[in-house]
Every structure is written in structure tokens, then in C-alpha cells.
Amino acid sequence: MRRVIPCPVPSPRPRALRLLLLAAGLVVPSCGERVDQAQVSATRAVDAIAQTVLAHRKSYAQAVVERLGEAHVVTADEDFQVRNTLPLPAQFLRMSAEHVARSPVGDQASFALISDWAINRSNRPRSEFERKGLRELKAHPEKPYRGIQTVGGRRYFSSLYADRAVTRACIDCHNAHADSPRHDFRLGDLMGALVVTIALED
Amino acid sequence: MAMGRIYVPGDRRSRGRSKDSRDRERESRTLQATIDPAAESGGEAPRPAGPALLLAGFALLWRRPWWLVALIVTLSGGVAVSGYLRDDPRPLVLGQTSDGHRLMERSCASCHVPWKRPDAARCADCHQAELARDHHAATKFANVARWGDLFERLDPRDCVTCHREHRPAEMGFTAAPAICRECHADIAETAPDHKGFSFDGCLGCHNYHDESAIAPAEVARRRGEPATRSPSPEDWLAPSPTRVPPPASPPAPDAPAEILRTAGAAVAEWGASAHATAGVNCSTCHTGGPGRSGDGSGWIARPDETSCAPCHDPEVNTYHRGRHGMRAGTLGEPLAVRDPDVRLPMRQDAPERQGCGACHGVHGLDLERAQVAACLSCHDDEHSRNYESSPHGRARAAGRADAPTCASCHLVDHPETDPVSGAPRRVTDHNNSFTMRPAERMLGEVCSKCHSLALGWSAVRSPAAAQKNFAWHPADPEVERYLQMVDDRTRARGGRTGEKEDRR
Numbered sequence: 001m002r003r004v005i006p007c008p009v010p011s012p013r014p015r016a017l018r019l020l021l022l023a024a025g026l027v028v029p030s031c032g033e034r035v036d037q038a039q040v041s042a043t044r045a046v047d048a049i050a051q052t053v054l055a056h057r058k059s060y061a062q063a064v065v066e067r068l069g070e071a072h073v074v075t076a077d078e079d080f081q082v083r084n085t086l087p088l089p090a091q092f093l094r095m096s097a098e099h100v101a102r103s104p105v106g107d108q109a110s111f112a113l114i115s116d117w118a119i120n121r122s123n124r125p126r127s128e129f130e131r132k133g134l135r136e137l138k139a140h141p142e143k144p145y146r147g148i149q150t151v152g153g154r155r156y157f158s159s160l161y162a163d164r165a166v167t168r169a170c171i172d173c174h175n176a177h178a179d180s181p182r183h184d185f186r187l188g189d190l191m192g193a194l195v196v197t198i199a200l201e202d
Numbered sequence: 203m204a205m206g207r208i209y210v211p212g213d214r215r216s217r218g219r220s221k222d223s224r225d226r227e228r229e230s231r232t233l234q235a236t237i238d239p240a241a242e243s244g245g246e247a248p249r250p251a252g253p254a255l256l257l258a259g260f261a262l263l264w265r266r267p268w269w270l271v272a273l274i275v276t277l278s279g280g281v282a283v284s285g286y287l288r289d290d291p292r293p294l295v296l297g298q299t300s301d302g303h304r305l306m307e308r309s310c311a312s313c314h315v316p317w318k319r320p321d322a323a324r325c326a327d328c329h330q331a332e333l334a335r336d337h338h339a340a341t342k343f344a345n346v347a348r349w350g351d352l353f354e355r356l357d358p359r360d361c362v363t364c365h366r367e368h369r370p371a372e373m374g375f376t377a378a379p380a381i382c383r384e385c386h387a388d389i390a391e392t393a394p395d396h397k398g399f400s401f402d403g404c405l406g407c408h409n410y411h412d413e414s415a416i417a418p419a420e421v422a423r424r425r426g427e428p429a430t431r432s433p434s435p436e437d438w439l440a441p442s443p444t445r446v447p448p449p450a451s452p453p454a455p456d457a458p459a460e461i462l463r464t465a466g467a468a469v470a471e472w473g474a475s476a477h478a479t480a481g482v483n484c485s486t487c488h489t490g491g492p493g494r495s496g497d498g499s500g501w502i503a504r505p506d507e508t509s510c511a512p513c514h515d516p517e518v519n520t521y522h523r524g525r526h527g528m529r530a531g532t533l534g535e536p537l538a539v540r541d542p543d544v545r546l547p548m549r550q551d552a553p554e555r556q557g558c559g560a561c562h563g564v565h566g567l568d569l570e571r572a573q574v575a576a577c578l579s580c581h582d583d584e585h586s587r588n589y590e591s592s593p594h595g596r597a598r599a600a601g602r603a604d605a606p607t608c609a610s611c612h613l614v615d616h617p618e619t620d621p622v623s624g625a626p627r628r629v630t631d632h633n634n635s636f637t638m639r640p641a642e643r644m645l646g647e648v649c650s651k652c653h654s655l656a657l658g659w660s661a662v663r664s665p666a667a668a669q670k671n672f673a674w675h676p677a678d679p680e681v682e683r684y685l686q687m688v689d690d691r692t693r694a695r696g697g698r699t700g701e702k703e704d705r706r
Binding site: 079081082101121124151152153179183 | 348
């Protein structure tokens with residue numbers, strides 16, 4: 001049962017709010033203080049995670065996939081395990097997300113790529129919060145969409161960031177894939193969103 | 203320790219009773235005091251009850267010696283039964299386990315952790331190879347912030363959500379057939395070509411875990427291939443070096459002299475084998491592998507696969523994952539060919555032992571025999587008996603080097619790089635169950651090397667065709683429909699479609 005409280009972020013009970021976050025090296029202390037301060041801390045935390053994740057993917061896409069592909073050393077391929085090629089940048093990000101999810105902070109912080117045009121259906125929006133966030137990002141891609149949602153009885157602070165086609169590997173795969181619902185992506189197009197979530201502990 | 207209300211001085215219920223009644227109460231109180239010392243003092247001061255109980259027990263047994271005999275018999279029986287069940291707990295197994303798990307019934311601990319449900323990690327201990335390309339891997343649902351609401355209805359991270367053991371079911375699948383609806387209720391909207399389909403039939407075309415051979419993208423890729431291709435040298439169908447040239451002059455066997463006196467035939471076989479060519483001597487295997495050979499002490503008369511593992515680790519490791527070797531790998535107890543837990547029919551004259559030597563020969567290393575004859579020396583089911591009359595078997599009898607054998611389909615080869623030398627090599631996956639479940643895996647790993655998807659998929663989906671060892675293959679309308687749907691999608695994107703020609 002999902003309960004979604006959209007942006008602007010309403011104030012959770014200040015006495016009970018604690019943001020548990022280790023992924024970006026940030027620990028936001030327990031509150032009992034001002035609510036807006038907690039919101040600022042939560043926003044900074046998810047922003048830091050998002051920038052870290054996107055920087056890793058950009059580095060991988062440019063320094064590994066594009067460079068080695070142009071040098072005809074190795075290509076990136078969806079079936080990289082079968083064909084002994086490189087994983088696509090989106091798969092690289094997804095693998096990182098799975099590692100984090102299985103780590104000790106996995107139940108406190110997480111991230112994922114979602115899109116209305118995702119090839120893998122599990123990466124399409126699952127909640128009204130995600131659907132509305134994607135709609136907002138299409139209208140205002142420069143402005144992250146934030147909010148608190150309750151999933152499986154637990155409250156989370158989530159933020160969606162515009163995800164653009166950063167390399168030709170992204171658009172080549174999505175445009176050619178049989179399961180892709182859209183085949184006209186160009187470099188720089190909005191492809192979906194990076195959603196970063198941290199758990200709120202009562 | 204309250205033992206029931208007997209007598210309490212001043213109790214209104216004791217007043218006005220007859221003398222006999224009071225006497226009976228006193229007697230009762232005395233007896234009660236024997237059992238419960240607190241009763242002597244009117245229940246005021248609790249005293250340790252253990253020694254008194256023990257004394258009371260002895261007194262009781264002294265008065266009734268048959269109780270003592272019954273107690274001794276019960277305890278002895280209990281110890282004997284528990285000892286027997288510890289070695290073989292199969293009488294306690296509830297219901298019927300699946301074919302594979304039946305081989306592990308001797309060890310409940312293979313799946314169960316005391317006082318806990320079997321968890322997915324326990325399953326993955328044995329099924330990691332099958333789950334390597336899992337389309338619904340537990341890691342995909344690890345993001346609880348996205349999937350937590352689903353876990354209230356079903357938990358796809360937990361194997362037993364769909365596979366409850368101890369109840370017979372095809373592929374061990376015990377969930378409701380329409381379970382896919384939980385997540386894919388909107389499939390008719392996102393995939394309009396699925397409109398009108400019943401959720402009961404999802405698993406007729408799709409495989410929950412490994413769809414790599416029949417995923418739409420893979421089907422589209424294969425359907426676009428212009429023509430049939432012959433197996434390339436890298437393929438499993440390429441003629442394998444079944445015979446390594448024997449050494450010009452075999453090295454001197456290093457077995458102890460008293461053993462060599464009666465091992466003439468074995469030494470002759472070994473002298474013409476690949477082992478002799480590679481310098482693998484008697485002591486290498488009979489003393490437990492390289493590094494432990496030497497003076498002949500600790501001689502192993504009948505080495506098992508642990509002696510082969512130091513040099514053939516990938517093969518032995520995968521052997522322990524399949525039906526042939528899972529009991530040896532997990533319980534350290536080789537599975538006898540005619541073990542009562544084996545459900546497939548076996549020949550009465552089958553060799554008793556299983557192991558590397560049973561198929562490859564002990565000293566001669568006959569890889570040719572290991573491909574068909576060794577299998578047929580044990581297996582007596584209809585599929586096996588029909589091999590030699592099948593198109594595959596006839597092609598082999600006609601001398602075609604690339605004709606499929608039993609091993610071609612059930613023990614597939616994979617190209618690998620030698621971790622030590624860096625040289626390319628081919629490793630035979632000895633997990634004989636790997637390509638069996640699901641059948642679509644055999645389609646991708648084996649059939650598609652030569653056959654069209656339509657033929658291969660229709661064949662592996664048909665139990666009747668499998669029984670006849672694919673002497674015929676029925677056209678499967680569901681397969682045709684699936685391929686047509688993929689073709690339609692490809693055409694909608696302006697791509698090429700077309701099926702490979704069937705290779706006869």
C-alpha cells in the first residue's frame with residue numbers, strides 16, 4: 001500500500017525524524033530540532049548520492065565504453081556476460097544499485113533508473129509518486145522532484161533527477177531493442193529519471 | 203508447586219465432615235506430602251522439588267517394576283530410533299519431494315536450517331548455475347523502497363514463494379498459475395499483442411527464470427539471420443579430440459611393486475592413454491593428486507573424483523552440481539546407479555558405482571565411450587533407448603563427426619581461458635541437469651546451433667518428442683504464434699524478419 005505525499009516536502013514529526021544515510025558519507029543526526037533543517041539535510045543527502053552515481057556512470061561511459069569502443073578494443077553489449085563484452089552504462093549503474101541494495105546500508109539508501117520507456121518493465125514507474133515525478137521532469141527537467149512516500153509500511157524521502165542520453169551506447173541500444181517502446185532517442189534527450197531514496201525512521 | 207487443593211486447616215469446606223472423611227484427607231495429605239513437600243507445611247514454604255520428585259519416581263518404579271522395564275525399553279528404543287534417523291531421516295520426510303531433491307533426502311540439513319524456513323541463499327548453494335541468468339533475480343527486488351509494497355502480497359526474493367517442496371509439482375512450481383498477474387496486470391496495455399491472453403497461460407510461453415533463448419530481442423536477432431550456418435570450430439559440435447595420440451614410449455609406472463604384479467592390463471591401458479602422454483603417473487591419482495604422490499604409502503585402491511579434481515577442477519565441480527554427482531558433492535556419498543532414490547529406470551546390468559571412471563574408464567580414458575556408450579550402459583528409459591534409431595544417432599552411426607551425442611546435449615562444452623597458462627581451452631560442463639531445466643535452456647545452448655527456433659523450441663517443449671529422442675517433432679502452434687508476434691513487432695519497427703532454414 002503506497003501513500004504518497006508530493007512536493008513540497010511536508011514536515012514529518014520532528015521528534016521522530018532520523019535520516020539514516022551512509023552511502024555518501026553523510027550522517028544526518030536525529031532531530032528534535034527544526035523541521036526545515038531536516039528537509040535541507042535530506043535534500044543535500046539525496047543530491048550528494050545522485051551526483052556521485054551520475055559521475056560514476058559518466059566516467060564509465062566516457063573513459064571505458066566510448067574510448068575502448070572507438071579504439072575497437074571491446075564493445076558494450078546488453079548480453080555482456082554471454083558475449084564477453086562490456087556492460088552498457090545503464091547496466092553498470094544498475095549493478096552498482098544492486099551492490100548498494102545488498103550492502104549493510106541497503107535498507108536505508110537506494111537508487112534506481114526509471115523511465116516510461118524502459119526496456120525492462122521492472123524499471124518503469126511503480127507508484128503514483130514515480131509517475132508524477134516523471135511527468136514533472138518532462139516539463140521541468142532541471143528541477144528535481146522530491147517527496148515522501150510510504151512503501152510497504154515504511155516512509156522514504158525520494159528525489160527524482162532527469163536522466164539524459166549521455167552516450168551513443170544508450171540511444172543505440174534503446175532505439176534498436178525489440179522490447180523498447182521508443183526508438184527515436186537522440187543524444188541529450190531525456191530518457192527517464194534517477195530516483196534516489198533514503199529511509200525515514202520513526 | 204500446587205498439586206491441587208487437599209486440605210487446609212480452617213477451610214470451610216473441611217468443616218462438618220465425618221471422621222472417615224478426615225482420615226482419608228489425612229492419608230491423602232501424607233501421600234501428597236511425599237510428592238509435594240510444600241503440602242506438608244500447608245504450601246507455605248516452597249522447597250526444592252527435584253530430589254523429592256526423583257525419590258517419588260524411584261518409589262513408584264520400586265512398587266511397579268514393570269514401569270521400570272517399560273521406561274528402559276522406551277528410552278532404549280528412542281535412542282536407537284534417533285540414531286537410525288540421524289543417519290537416514292527419510293522415514294520422517296513429509297510428502298513427496300521433487301526428483302532432484304529426493305537424492306538429498308538423507309540430509310535434511312541440505313535445505314533446512316533448524317527452526318528456520320529454507321531461505322534463498324540455501325537454494326543458491328546448489329542452484330547458482332541455473333540462477334546465473336535469472337530474469338527475476340532476487341537482486342532486482344533488493345530496492346525495498348521500490349518493491350516493498352509487493353512483498354506484502356508475494357516475495358519474489360524467496361524461492362519458496364513459488365517452489366514449496368514436499369508436494370509433487372511440475373518443475374516444483376506450486377504457486378497459483380496466474381501469479382504473474384500480481385506484477386503484470388497491465389500487460390495488455392503495455393504489450394497490445396497480449397490482449398485477450400489468460401494469465402493462466404503465461405508460463406506456457408515464458409520462463410520466469412531464464413528466458414535468454416526465447417526473449418523477444420533474442421528471437422528477433424535470430425529470426426533475422428539469413429541462412430543456416432554450420433557449426434563453427436568453436437562450437438560444441440566441432441569434432442573433439444576424443445583420442446590423444448598415445449606416447450611413443452610410455453613412462454615407467456610408479457606404483458608399488460606388489461601392486462604392479464597384478465596390474466598388467468591396467469598399466470597397458472594407462473600406457474596408451476592421454477594421462478601417460480601428459481606424464482600423469484599411477485601415484486598421481488592413487489595417492490590423491492599432484493603434490494601427494496611419492497613413495498606409495500597411503501595408496502588409494504579405487505580413487506574417486508577427489509583424485510581427479512586437482513587437475514580437472516571445473517569438470518569435477520560441475521559434476522557435483524548435476525544429478526549424477528550432487529549426492530557425492532554434498533553428502534560425500536556417491537549415488538549408486540540403482541539407488542532406490544533414483545526414479546529413472548536403469549539397466550539391471552549397470553555398473554554399481556558412479557564417478558569419473560564409470561563413464562571415462564578408469565585407466566584408458568575413453569572419451570568416445572563417455573559420449574554415448576557409457577550413458578546407455580546405465581540408462582534404460584525410452585528416450586535413451588531411442589537414441590540410436592533417432593536422426594542424431596543415425597548421423598553418428600554414419601560417421602558424421604559433428605553428429606550430436608548424449609553428451610552434446612546434456613554435457614555442453616564452453617570455451618574458457620586456462621587460468622594458469624592463459625591458453626584457450628574447452629571445458630565440458632558436467633552438470634548434466636543444467637540444460638534439462640528449463641527445456642528452453644537446451645534450445646539456446648544446443649538446438650539453436652543448427653536448428654531453427656521453430657523446430658528446436660517445438661521439439662524441447664514436447665514430452666512425446668523427447669521420449670522418441672526427437673525422431674519426429676510436432677509443430678507447436680503456441681511457438682508459431684510467439685514467433686509471429688515477434689516478427690510483427692520487428693516489422694513494425696522496419697526490421698528484417700525470417701527464419702533460418704532447418705538443417706537436416
